[in-house]
Amino acid sequence: MHPLPEPASLPSLLLSSGGWRPEWGRTRAGGMSRAGGMRPPWNQERAPEERLPSATEPGRQWSMVRRMLTAGLLFSLLLGFSLLLVYIFRSCGPGPCMTPVCWDLLARYLASGNTSVAPCTDFFNFACGQAKGTDYSFQALAEENKKRLRRILEAPGSWHLGSGEEKAFQFYSSCMDTDAIEAAGAAPLRQVIEELGGWRISGNWTSLDFNRTLRLLMSQYGYFPFFRAYLRPRPTPPYTPVIQIDQPEFDVPLKQEKEQKIYAQIVREYLTYLNQLGTLLGGEPNKVQEHAFLSISITSQLFQFLRPLEQRRAQGKLFQMVTIDQLQEMAPAIDWLSCLQATFTPMPLSPSQLLLVHDLEYLKNMSQLVEEQLSIHRDFLQSHMILGLVRTLSPALDSKFQEARRSLIQKLGELTERPPMPARPRWMKCVEETGTFFEPTLATLFVREAFSPSTQSAAMELFTAIKNALVSRLRRIPWMDEKTRKEAQNRVTQLQVKMGAPEWALKPSLARQEYNDVGPCPCQLLISPQLLLSPLTRLSGRQSVHPGRSLTNPFLALIQLGPSYLQSFLSCVRSLRARIVQSFLQSFPYHRWQVSPWGVNAYYSIPDHVVVFPAGLLQPPFFHPGYPRAVNFGAAGSIMAHELLHIFYQLLLPGGCPACDTRALQGALLCLKHHYETIPLPNGTFFNGSRTFLENAADIGGLAIALQAYSKRLLWHRGETILPNLDLSPQQLFFRSYAQVMCREPGTQEPQDPHSPPTLRVHGPLSNTPAFARYFHCPHGALMNPSSRCQLW
Template sequence: MLLLLCSLSCVQIDQPDFGILLQKEQEQKLYAQILREQLTYLNRLGILLGGDPQKVQQHASWFISFTSRLFQFLRPLEQQQAQDKLFHVVTIKDLQKMAPAIDWLSCLQATFMPMSLSPTQTLVVHDLDYLRNMSQLVEEELLTSRDMIQSYMILGLVDTLSPALDSKFRKARRELRQKLWELKERPPLPASPRWMKCVESTGDFFEPTLAAMFVREVFGPSIQSAAMELFAEIKDAVIIRLKKLSWISEETLKEALNKLTKLQVEMGAPKQAWNPELAKEEYSDIQLGPTFLQSFLSCVRSLQIRKVQHFLHPFSYHRWTGSPWGVNAYYSVPDHVVVFPAGLLQPPFFHPGYPRAVNFGAVGSIMAHELLRIFYQLLLPGGCPGCDTHVLQEALLCLENHYTALSLSNMAPLNGSHTLLENSGDIGGLAIAFQAYSKKIAEHSGEMTLPNQDLNPYQLFFQSYAQVMCRELNSQDPQGSYSPPNLRVHGPLSNTPDFAKHFHCPRGTLLNPSAHCKLW
């Protein structure tokens, strides 16, 4: 089960995730193969733990059977919504009566230490029926199969801790993942080098310290100054763009400009990452050694305690949701701050020595996109009551139809309404970045180009944008609010007349349609 702090006064209990083991919607033959691989893996864990092979086989089979029975208690999300039973608000005392097999107060207290809990603590339970049925099944099995339940919990714990155990356990887990991957006819999983695992673990547990080391190495004053200068130019272009919108009202424009004035921007790393004393305080309870497992468990426990403490005592500043070495910029609505991590402000995305066309086309378009997120609310129904809704809705419908048509030409049907906001951000971001770049080279002549490429500066700008957005679509990519990568390239470029002009695209072709949408 997933346990979350959902507010200052409640704890949220979500459904368990049984993973690939019990995805029964797949064909029966594939499902049987998955179960066999899982059973082989559990047997392997039992043997590595020193168990008797015959008993291990018995306990591993019971593990699969018991998990299957638990899985039967889960109800699809749609069914819960139809029955108006998506969430239930209860106290720990109430839950103890409904599902008595678990000592809920002790378990929750241990999970959310040092948070103080009592029997009257409010819980938000995602699937109360599952917890009732689970409790009943556990109580029944405790009467006849207590040793099996103990093995079930031990095997589950060892599986969870396998990344921190002996190399034999890690190898067993890795081979299971590889076989399950192959059963689903996917390309082989690349093996992660040991150094990458070390860096990932260090980043998980000691991010402030690693962040400070990273930005000192790659985000010096010259890079920071150049990035801030680029952001200021993009922000100025956004202001000019807002003032020219045909659908925005005078009052809404005034509010929008006021929002931009109050916006905070953070680049490189969080401010607290530069404070070594803060790191010492956060890590003071970690005990390293004598084994890697003991160090790992101490780090996990310390990290969990810090998360709870941060929840109980909110920060007076914005808490980054990503790592400084990441490449994903974002806008935080609650804190009204836009974040550009140091990882994004590196080659091949950005460098002070690059031609301006490269920096504006890549990072400049991303910066503009993030600034436009501030105004997404205006595009929602009723979000801009004083605006010319007729003009706005026409532009939005044009955009939706534009992407739907593009997806059909790319043999990948897409509902343009689901990705409308991010599509508008992509198109607007590219247009604003191009506007800022055009102003820059008009004021400063002598633009550089790249050697061995027959591209003028404007062409280089658009190529830089396309290279940032273009990548292979991974089958594991979530179907969220973004269009597929090819449409994130073709959508904005085909809606930018300047692209067609500088690349001499014939009118009426895919990247130069006869009509363009004008939203931002």
């Protein structure tokens, strides 16, 4: 198609075709003559007057051409502007993240979610409906971190000889060497029992002083049969280290329950378990039965002395400060000074040393029970303590002991209607033990691989955005008075943040420390047949090679030398306790971390006013520098904001903020409590949130703060991305990533968990957020778009 001629070229076009000329017949008004109309330009033999054009037709043509040109010009401008807008929106709008980490995250979301569920009706199932077992996000992340440690520990030749790295690798290897552990059997444990004086069920028993045995159990084996003793900072200023005495940890609920039948079954199963332990250690069946039954009786009586934490809190007796002398008078059966001195060497102790006791009444009753048993059943008391030690050491023993333990846990779970615990692979147990005993070494190796400087920088940038959003939000909290508001803002700005790993974990020298007090681990020696003629045999302890036998392997013989795995385990127990005591004796210029760098639990420390986010938490699927910002803000950002709100827990307790608007604060808290009580659980019941209201408040506030920080980031930054093929906008992806953090099976929650069930941790905060209903287009009155909402933070 040829373009239309411009208006200025129209006369020349007519001239070139022999048509109208400009000098032909114009009127004075400048128009065309009407005489004779206008003849065809190719008819040249007409009279001049006949060849004059009409005064109206050319004007009409000119007007038509002009209108056509104007319309074409406008159309071209509109088309170009539209194309420009499309280009702008395509280049500035959210594009799909196509990196491998985003595809992995997409696969996780698709595997756990159930998109057939309407998000406005049940967002928990929309995000987590297919999550089963280890798909629970925190648990899955913790296991992934352990897999990374496993890869580190199994990497050949990656350690420095003679260093802590080498000992950590050797310990892990010996833990994984189940053939050697099976070959040793119960022999290493029998040796331990002999060192403690033996017990009557095996026919070899020396009546020793009760406190001597207790002292050995506490100091050499890390076992506390009647109480727990540990070093911790004081719960009140000045937060100096102090020895704390607490109730023991019982793994079997031997307390009279409402259902007598269930209690009898629990006692029966526990009796069967103790009988198995005694039999595996060579005890006579009749004596084993008798001693096991009395041990259950002692445990049951100790259990009756326990008082729940809620009861002690209500009575204002969470802890008491007493001297060792005072405790000796109130609980005289225990030689407190000698037992504590042996346990916390080289810490100097004296009778005037202050202790922090968590339940003094329990210790008094425990002491009276021990005195009664010493007067009539001294040998039974010895058996009770040894059976308890065997329980704690069973993970370091052969499969017979471990199978007996697993069977007990499974049957107790069935009786108490707890979900069965999945079987854990051997490598995971060995990784956990190696991490416990060699944390300084593994911390350095883990951070080096999993938390690069760029990751730390991106995480710190996210935290700064969250902290700024909280400071801004504090200005609009209606129940705060001006003085409290300023103090709260100062608390946030003065807060220290520890991210990734403690300072000492970043020093390579600590990763290579020698652990001189850790004994040698079991080692293997390859011997040529010329030096030794024996079968390919694993030997341990005092066993010897039988001479005169031919080699099944013509080249090498493999022999187990050195101490057993149990002995190495106990050596590490003593080394760890000594390091802990030594660290408390030294001045510590920075915060003592309460979680390993590969852990997944963030926390706020009141004494040090520090918030801690370990490297193990700031990993996929919660955080990655290459994720869409919506994911990082919705998952890791909401966790960060949740922990920051722990700073203000005290304000929410009765009398915690006397200058605040009490009526407005209590109204917001009652609204929050009612809000959670009206959200149904999957089984149709409702949850009493009085025990979890502090965590509920942090969940709701954490989500609101993270959303505010993300919205500000969207306003000032371009280049936002989304996950491909998920059909979620950035804001919808933000809420989806928040819910992903909470994914787990609803029935897997521990009874003492301070958090609400997972469905409430999703539905409670999201239904209280107007933006959620707006971005997901939820109809008014739907579960996720209620008629009223609460404003606490």
